[in-house]
Amino acid sequence: MSEMPIEVEKLGVKVNVAALDRRVVSYVELSEAEKRWVRFVFNSGLEHLRKVAPSIAKDIAGQLDLAIKMAGVATHLRPWGKSHATPRLPGTLGNE
Numbered sequence: 001m002s003e004m005p006i007e008v009e010k011l012g013v014k015v016n017v018a019a020l021d022r023r024v025v026s027y028v029e030l031s032e033a034e035k036r037w038v039r040f041v042f043n044s045g046l047e048h049l050r051k052v053a054p055s056i057a058k059d060i061a062g063q064l065d066l067a068i069k070m071a072g073v074a075t076h077l078r079p080w081g082k083s084h085a086t087p088r089l090p091g092t093l094g095n096e
Contacts, residue, residue, distance in 0.1 A: 028075045038071045
């Protein structure tokens with residue numbers, strides 16, 4: 001995992017709230033396994049939202065790529081410096 005600066009507009013952010021109005025953020029390209037987990041979590045939430053608020057779900061459905069890219073920004077910002085493992089291993093973050 002290597003950190004790289006990326007211009008916020010290249011993340012596909014239409015309103016620069018997620019990046020706290022910065023023009024450039026540090027970004028880490030996620031592994032395919034990490035992207036699968038982001039997709040799983042995003043789609044699980046979206047599936048529930050479709051049941052309770054279909055019109056909102058329709059608006060959010062197109063933001064999967066943004067969610068994956070912002071997960072790369074969040075990965076860089078993790079202050080604890082622990083790696084993520086699935087299943088969770090001692091000294092790491094992850095799912096059981």
